[in-house]
Structures are given as C-alpha cells and as structure tokens.
Amino acid sequence: MIGRRSTSPSPLSFTFEYVCKGSRSKASSSERDRVKMNTEEPELTRDTVMKLIQASQEVKKHAYCRYSDFRVGAALLTSDDLVFTAQAKRPASPVPTIQIHADNHARPSAGCNVENACNNLGICAERTAIVKAVSDGHRRFKAIAVASDMKDQFISPCGGCRQFMREFGLNWDVYMSKPDGSFMKMSVSQLLPSSFGAKDLTMKRETDHGDH
Amino acid sequence: MIGRRSTSPSPLSFTFEYVCKGSRSKASSSERDRVKMNTEEPELTRDTVMKLIQASQEVKKHAYCRYSDFRVGAALLTSDDLVFTAQAKRPASPVPTIQIHADNHARPSAGCNVENACNNLGICAERTAIVKAVSDGHRRFKAIAVASDMKDQFISPCGGCRQFMREFGLNWDVYMSKPDGSFMKMSVSQLLPSSFGAKDLTMKRETDHGDH
Amino acid sequence: MIGRRSTSPSPLSFTFEYVCKGSRSKASSSERDRVKMNTEEPELTRDTVMKLIQASQEVKKHAYCRYSDFRVGAALLTSDDLVFTAQAKRPASPVPTIQIHADNHARPSAGCNVENACNNLGICAERTAIVKAVSDGHRRFKAIAVASDMKDQFISPCGGCRQFMREFGLNWDVYMSKPDGSFMKMSVSQLLPSSFGAKDLTMKRETDHGDH
Amino acid sequence: MIGRRSTSPSPLSFTFEYVCKGSRSKASSSERDRVKMNTEEPELTRDTVMKLIQASQEVKKHAYCRYSDFRVGAALLTSDDLVFTAQAKRPASPVPTIQIHADNHARPSAGCNVENACNNLGICAERTAIVKAVSDGHRRFKAIAVASDMKDQFISPCGGCRQFMREFGLNWDVYMSKPDGSFMKMSVSQLLPSSFGAKDLTMKRETDHGDH
Numbered sequence: 001m002i003g004r005r006s007t008s009p010s011p012l013s014f015t016f017e018y019v020c021k022g023s024r025s026k027a028s029s030s031e032r033d034r035v036k037m038n039t040e041e042p043e044l045t046r047d048t049v050m051k052l053i054q055a056s057q058e059v060k061k062h063a064y065c066r067y068s069d070f071r072v073g074a075a076l077l078t079s080d081d082l083v084f085t086a087q088a089k090r091p092a093s094p095v096p097t098i099q100i101h102a103d104n105h106a107r108p109s110a111g112c113n114v115e116n117a118c119n120n121l122g123i124c125a126e127r128t129a130i131v132k133a134v135s136d137g138h139r140r141f142k143a144i145a146v147a148s149d150m151k152d153q154f155i156s157p158c159g160g161c162r163q164f165m166r167e168f169g170l171n172w173d174v175y176m177s178k179p180d181g182s183f184m185k186m187s188v189s190q191l192l193p194s195s196f197g198a199k200d201l202t203m204k205r206e207t208d209h210g211d212h
Numbered sequence: 213m214i215g216r217r218s219t220s221p222s223p224l225s226f227t228f229e230y231v232c233k234g235s236r237s238k239a240s241s242s243e244r245d246r247v248k249m250n251t252e253e254p255e256l257t258r259d260t261v262m263k264l265i266q267a268s269q270e271v272k273k274h275a276y277c278r279y280s281d282f283r284v285g286a287a288l289l290t291s292d293d294l295v296f297t298a299q300a301k302r303p304a305s306p307v308p309t310i311q312i313h314a315d316n317h318a319r320p321s322a323g324c325n326v327e328n329a330c331n332n333l334g335i336c337a338e339r340t341a342i343v344k345a346v347s348d349g350h351r352r353f354k355a356i357a358v359a360s361d362m363k364d365q366f367i368s369p370c371g372g373c374r375q376f377m378r379e380f381g382l383n384w385d386v387y388m389s390k391p392d393g394s395f396m397k398m399s400v401s402q403l404l405p406s407s408f409g410a411k412d413l414t415m416k417r418e419t420d421h422g423d424h
Numbered sequence: 425m426i427g428r429r430s431t432s433p434s435p436l437s438f439t440f441e442y443v444c445k446g447s448r449s450k451a452s453s454s455e456r457d458r459v460k461m462n463t464e465e466p467e468l469t470r471d472t473v474m475k476l477i478q479a480s481q482e483v484k485k486h487a488y489c490r491y492s493d494f495r496v497g498a499a500l501l502t503s504d505d506l507v508f509t510a511q512a513k514r515p516a517s518p519v520p521t522i523q524i525h526a527d528n529h530a531r532p533s534a535g536c537n538v539e540n541a542c543n544n545l546g547i548c549a550e551r552t553a554i555v556k557a558v559s560d561g562h563r564r565f566k567a568i569a570v571a572s573d574m575k576d577q578f579i580s581p582c583g584g585c586r587q588f589m590r591e592f593g594l595n596w597d598v599y600m601s602k603p604d605g606s607f608m609k610m611s612v613s614q615l616l617p618s619s620f621g622a623k624d625l626t627m628k629r630e631t632d633h634g635d636h
Numbered sequence: 637m638i639g640r641r642s643t644s645p646s647p648l649s650f651t652f653e654y655v656c657k658g659s660r661s662k663a664s665s666s667e668r669d670r671v672k673m674n675t676e677e678p679e680l681t682r683d684t685v686m687k688l689i690q691a692s693q694e695v696k697k698h699a700y701c702r703y704s705d706f707r708v709g710a711a712l713l714t715s716d717d718l719v720f721t722a723q724a725k726r727p728a729s730p731v732p733t734i735q736i737h738a739d740n741h742a743r744p745s746a747g748c749n750v751e752n753a754c755n756n757l758g759i760c761a762e763r764t765a766i767v768k769a770v771s772d773g774h775r776r777f778k779a780i781a782v783a784s785d786m787k788d789q790f791i792s793p794c795g796g797c798r799q800f801m802r803e804f805g806l807n808w809d810v811y812m813s814k815p816d817g818s819f820m821k822m823s824v825s826q827l828l829p830s831s832f833g834a835k836d837l838t839m840k841r842e843t844d845h846g847d848h
Contacts, residue, residue, distance in 0.1 A: 111559045117622045118794030119755040131552040135535045149417035156408040158754030163371030179418045196368040198541045205361035323771045329834040330582030331543040343764040347747045370542030410753045573841035580832045587795030603842045620792040629785035
C-alpha cells in the first residue's frame with residue numbers, strides 16, 4: 001500500500017492524510033468547534049488546529065538551539081487541504097494511513113529553529129517550515145502553528161518571520177501556542193499591519209536619482 | 213567654535229543642534245503643530261518631524277541598492293533630545309552651527325539600505341540607522357523617519373526592522389514618509405502587535421527536553 | 425510495499441534509497457570513479473555525486489526568486505548513508521523503489537532559494553536544504569550539491585551559507601555545479617578558512633567589561 | 637577651529653585626521669614598520685594598523701550583546717586616506733585635533749555588534765562599520781580591524797561578514813586582533829575563496845525555465 005507509515009517509532013506521533021477537494025465537505029460535516037479563518041476561506045476544524053499544534057510540538061524536538069537553548073517548532077498547513085487526522089479517531093485502521101496526493105508530498109511541512117555560532121545567521125522555525133514547503137512546490141498556505149517551551153506565554157513569531165509569511169499572503173492564520181495546547185490565533189495581516197510587500201517594489205517612483 | 217559645519221557642499225543639507233534637557237521647554241514654547249507621541253513622552257514638534265524626514269531623504273542618496281534599485285533612507289532621533297533646526301530659521305547665523313552634547317555625538321544617526329549580491333545579507337536603512345546610533349553609545353530612541361522614492365505610498369518598515377526597533381522599546385514612533393514630505397505615524401507597538409522580545413527568552417519553560 | 429513511489433509524474437525525477445550501514449560495502453563494491461572526500465571519510469562514488477547534483481537541479485525548479493530571477497537548488501547528503509541510485513541501473517525494478525529507514529525520512533533534503541520583498545529576509549537554497557534536514561533529525565552531513573542556471577560558472581555558496589554549513593562540521597564537501605553537470609569540489613574548511621565557530625564563543629575572555 | 641574635539645571624556649580615546657591625497661607621501665615618509673597590502677595598494681603603516689585596532693577595541697565597549705555576552709568591535713579604513721594619529725605623538729597640540737575632509741566625514745567608521753531577541757536579526761560589528769561608512773558616502777575600503785574579548789584567539793569574521801566585505805572588493809585587508817593588540821591579517825579574497833559576487837548575477841544563463 002502506497003505511503004503507509006511504518007509502525008516503528010516515529011518522531012512525528014500524529015498521522016495525517018490528504019483529502020482532495022471533492023471529499024472535503026463530507027469530512028467537514030462530522031466536525032465541530034470550528035476555528036474561524038479570515039475572509040472567505042473555509043474554517044479549520046478544532047481537530048485540525050490541534051493536529052497542527054501537535055505537529056509543531058513534535059518537530060520542536062529537533063531544534064538546534066545550543067546558543068539560546070530556546071526550542072521552537074512550526075507546522076504549516078498548505079492550501080491543498082492537507083488535513084491531519086488523529087490516530088485515536090480511526091480505530092478501524094490498525095495501521096495509520098497516509099493517502100498521498102498525486103504530487104507525492106505526504107509530509108506536513110514542519111520545521112524547527114536552527115541556530116548558528118554567528119547568531120544572526122540562524123533560521124527560525126517558522127521560516128524553516130515555509131522554505132520546506134516552497135522547496136516541495138507549495139506556495140499557498142492556510143495556517144501555521146508555532147510551539148515553544150514557554151509555559152505561560154503564547155509563542156509569537158518575530159518580525160522577520162511575519163514578513164516571510166506575508167510574502168505568501170496576508171489572509172492566513174498563525175496559531176501561537178503554549179505547551180498545554182492552548183493557543184491564540186491572529187492573521188498575518190493582523191501581525192504585520194501596514195506591511196511592506198512585493199507590490200511596493202513596483203510602484204511609481206521619484207526617478208531623478210543618479211547613482212545607486 | 214566647536215563643531216561648526218564647514219560651508220563646503222555637504223551631502224546632508226540640513227543643520228541640527230543638540231539642546232540640553234534644561235533648555236528644552238524654552239525651545240518648545242515657540243513651536244506649533246505638535247505631533248503626538250505615545251504614552252507619557254513629550255510630543256515632537258512638527259518642525260522636528262520635518263527635519264527628521266528631511267534627514268532620511270538626504271541619506272537615501274547614499275543607498276547602495278544596485279540589485280533592487282530601491283533606495284531607502286532612515287533617520288533616528290535619540291532620547292538625548294537631539295533637535296534639528298532648519299537653516300532658514302536662523303538668518304542671524306551666517307554659518308550654520310552644531311551645538312554638541314557633552315558626549316560628543318553630533319550627527320543624527322541616519323542610514324541607508326546596503327544590499328549584497330547574496331540578497332539576504334543586505335541591511336535595511338532602518339537597521340543601519342539604529343546600529344550607527346548604538347555604536348555611538350545610544351540605546352534609547354524617540355522616533356525614526358523612513359523615506360523612499362515611492363510617490364504614492366508611505367514607505368513602511370519590513371518585519372525584520374520592526375523587530376529590530378522593538379529591541380529598544382515599544383513606545384517610540386515611526387514616521388513613514390513619501391517624497392513630498394507627507395507622512396503616516398505609527399508606534400513600534402502598533403507595527404508589531406503581540407510581539408516577541410527579550411523577556412520571552414527568560415520565561416518559565418517546560419524543561420523536560422534533553423538534547424538541543 | 426512500504427514507501428514505493430507512485431508512477432505519477434513527480435517533480436523529482438530521480439529515485440533513491442537508504443542503504444543501512446551493514447549493506448554499504450556491497451553497494452560500494454560495484455562502483456567506480458570515486459570522488460575523494462576529506463580526511464578519513466569514505467569517498468563518494470561519481471554516481472552518487474551525479475545523483476546529488478541532479479537532485480539539486482530538480483529542486484531548483486521550485487525556486488521562489490521573483491526579485492532576482494536567479495534560481496538556485498541544493499541537495500544534501502546526510503551521513504546516514506543515504507545513497508541515490510539511478511533508475512537506469514535498476515532494470516529489474518519496473519517501478520522505482522524507495523527503501524525507507526526506520527525513522528521514515530525518505531526524501532533527500534533538497535532545497536531552493538526563497539526570496540522576500542524585503543530582500544535580506546530571503547533564504548538561500550543551501551540553508552533551506554540544511555534546515556530541512558535538521559528538522560528531520562539529521563545533523564551530520566557528507567556533502568551538498570548546488571545548482572544554478574549559470575552556464576559558464578560553477579555556482580558558489582555565499583559566505584552566509586558557508587558559515588551555516590560550518591556549524592555542522594568543517595570536513596564535508598560542497599559540489600558547485602553547472603547546468604551541464606560538471607562540478608568543482610571544495611570542502612567547507614577550504615571555503616571558509618580561519619573560520620569562526622561555536623568553540624570561539626566559549627574561549628577565555630577579557631572579562632573586565634561592565635554593561636552589554 | 638573646525639572639528640576640534642571637545643576635551644570632555646569621549647568613548648573614542650584616539651584622535652585622527654584626514655590627510656588629503658597630496659600630502660600623503662610626506663606623511664608616509666616618516667613611518668616605519670609597514671604592513672603589506674594586497675596587489676598594488678600602498679602599504680599601511682604599523683602605526684595606522686595599531687590605531688585601527690585600537691578604534692575597534694574602543695567601539696567594542698558599545699556592543700549590545702545581552703544574549704551572547706560576546707562583544708565585538710570593528711573599525712574601517714576608507715580609501716580616502718583617513719589616517720589615525722596617536723595623541724601621544726602630538727604634544728604641541730593641547731587639545732587633540734580633527735582635520736576634516738571637504739566632505740565632512742570626520743569620524744572613522746567604527747561599529748559594534750547589535751543583537752536581537754530574535755537572534756537571527758542581529759547585526760555583526762563588521763557589517764555595522766560598513767553600513768555606517770556607506771551611509772556616509774564611502775564605498776571603497778582599505779582595511780578593517782576586528783576586536784573581541786577572546787584572549788587566546790584572533791577574532792575572525794563570520795561568513796556573512798566576509799560576503800558583506802566582498803561586495804566592496806576582494807583586495808582589501810582584515811586585521812583580526814586579540815585584546816593585547818596582536819593581529820593576523822588576511823585579505824577578503826583569502827577569507828572567501830572562489831566567492832560569489834555581483835558579476836555572477838549577470839552571467840549567461842540557461843533560460844528555459846518558466847515560473848519563478
């Protein structure tokens with residue numbers, strides 16, 4: 001069977017499956033506790049949000065953060081309707097299954113922070129997750145969850161990550177979580193108001209300057 | 213006379229002076245059109261704002277932006293009450309004067325963008341202005357003005373610069389300008405809501421992780 | 425069969441397999457044209473190098489480089505002995521096969537550059553490949569191949585990427601390639617002589633300073 | 637007198653002066669212990685090197701490095717023949733003097749590292765020094781000195797800084813120092829062999845790609 005996950009211990013404890021556009025409404029009908037998305041986007045189910053946060057917590061274990069000792073993980077939901085399904089909900093399936101898209105990108109794009117002795121060359125978890133997804137051919141995102149070890153504080157993306165997210169749209173959501181799974185949701189546009197973007201680079205300019 | 217500017221052509225066309233704390237209220241009394249600052253900070257005069265924007269426009273001429281051809285300039289107002297005074301207002305002084313603080317930092321900290329063939333190693337104008345000031349011993353800022361060549365758009369700092377500003381406080385102001393001198397003002401906290409900062413790094417954590 | 429690749433069109437045209445430590449010598453015995461590795465590391469076969477370069481060329485197609493229009497791809501060989509096997513060499517296998525490690529990380533870590541409207545927030549292909557691997561639990565690397573569209577020039581990593589590579593060791597190799605598959609090999613230590621690293625941060629210091 | 641420094645305590649303990657092109661040979665004739673420069677560049681005197689290192693040590697005091705506690709300073713020598721003159725050598729001048737160039741840039745461009753809570757948004761001392769100089773209209777450099785607190789190790793620029801230096805030429809020198817003033821000299825081209833630069837971005841390419 002294509003893409004079946006082995007039953008051996010895996011660093012990512014959740015299972016997940018792609019659900020194609022057509023089957024999506026059916027999958028949705030059995031779900032509650034929806035989390036509102038921006039604009040016209042359909043809402044994410046609370047279950048999906050939980051799986052996304054869980055994925056961000058799992059990948060956090062791989063954080064390379066020997067200088068700050070501050071672990072961060074991030075998990076990205078692409079707009080191909082990648083949906084995470086909890087193992088506990090699928091008793092009929094003895095081995096959790098991955099149904100793979102035609103384009104064969106089965107894994108959620110989850111990333112951790114990777115630091116450097118020259119600290120400004122490190123890369124945040126959120127950007128790691130996004131460059132993974134882009135390298136796999138994705139450029140449209142629905143949501144990203146972020147996890148850290150801070151018990152009493154929702155982990156918030158830095159300004160650099162907000163700008164990096166904004167490159168791929170303003171109307172998608174950031175789930176800032178605590179280790180207990182609670183979260184605060186803000187859209188990219190809320191996190192980066194009056195933002196600078198690609199369009200600005202092509203606007204009409206004062207062109208009287210000489211050298212550059 | 214200490215710090216008198218030469219009359220030779222200079223890349224910065226404005227003049228400026230430090231006004232010590234004691235003399236500040238007097239200087240203020242003659243000024244109108246105040247621009248409101250955040251919280252309890254005293255307001256900046258419109259004249260000061262204009263000088264700051266002008267400084268950001270002047271330094272923009274030095275932008276090294278051969279890859280994007282997008283020039284940006286930024287001028288920073290430190291909290292030592294550096295005040296810019298327009299040359300036109302001082303007819304009695306044939307040579308514009310700089311009155312220098314005891315700590316001898318006479319120049320406003322103005323910076324431009326400096327790009328790199330490896331584009332992600334470039335540095336924005338706003339960050340340039342701030343590292344100049346920090347290298348000169350300043351860590352408390354009141355305002356920063358940003359200028360670009362976009363005729364119809366206020367130039368807005370990128371997320372990375374917002375985070376860089378936030379390192380030095382949430383309650384200071386960013387004047388995003390157009391070439392005609394018009395501007396939009398937002399505080400750092402408005403530009404970077406729910407931000408991540410130094411305090412987060414020291415918060416109580418889940419400490420059950422092993423390697424990093 | 426676990427991990428079999430679908431026969432549907434895939435963005436990565438090569439096939440690959442993990443070979444566990446035990447079976448490695450056998451796989452090696454049939455290979456020629458070895459490329460010398462640094463120090464005591466076993467050599468890579470020319471075939472492996474070619475597959476690595478091919479992977480870097482394939483992932484280049486996903487480059488998000490709307491500002492520079494300069495596409496770069498990079499493919500990383502981890503030290504778990506991930507070995508690429510050419511499809512043409514395996515006629516007995518009608519469908520190319522992936523044999524997956526127990527830890528289920530089947531894909532080579534290949535990354536492209538991802539740019540940003542704020543150009544200094546972009547991420548190079550080499551760093552993308554490395555953060556992908558680290559997020560998947562890998563921290564020991566044997567080689568990285570880099571590809572661009574420059575016909576007459578081997579694509580060379582920027583200084584930031586060299587430092588990022590160096591974080592994970594000095595004695596591994598960088599294959600700088602041209603579109604025709606020719607390459608130039610240099611080790612990380614050759615690319616970044618007299619480099620700064622983690623050890624420097626812990627060296628004995630002059631400690632008479634006060635504030636920071 | 638133009639540009640005279642005040643006698644109040646100053647963070648930079650050295651004095652310096654610009655010597656115009658015409659007077660340079662005279663100034664040189666009295667100097668010994670030359671340090672060889674690359675290619676056809678005239679050599680720096682040991683005295684100049686010492687002043688440059690001293691400037692890098694002085695500015696290090698302003699380092700904002702609360703996360704790493706690793707202070708770095710850098711001082712840049714522009715190609716306008718900015719020459720530092722030790723105060724001790726000028727007993728006839730009760731108040732140290734700055735003779736200012738026509739373009740009015742009197743201060744050596746010295747910078748420190750400025751860190752950020754999001755560590756990858758920090759800026760190294762070397763880059764700080766360079767963006768200061770560029771903002772002041774300089775783009776041609778002769779040498780940069782770097783200082784840290786490591787007693788037993790010459791402080792070496794990170795790969796990102798090497799690339800940043802390389803943007804402004806390969807044939808200028810980096811003086812990596814220890815707190816005792818001893819140094820190791822390497823050129824930018826030695827520190828970044830086979831480097832990537834602006835020219836690469838304009839080379840002939842394979843142009844068969846579609847999207848980016």
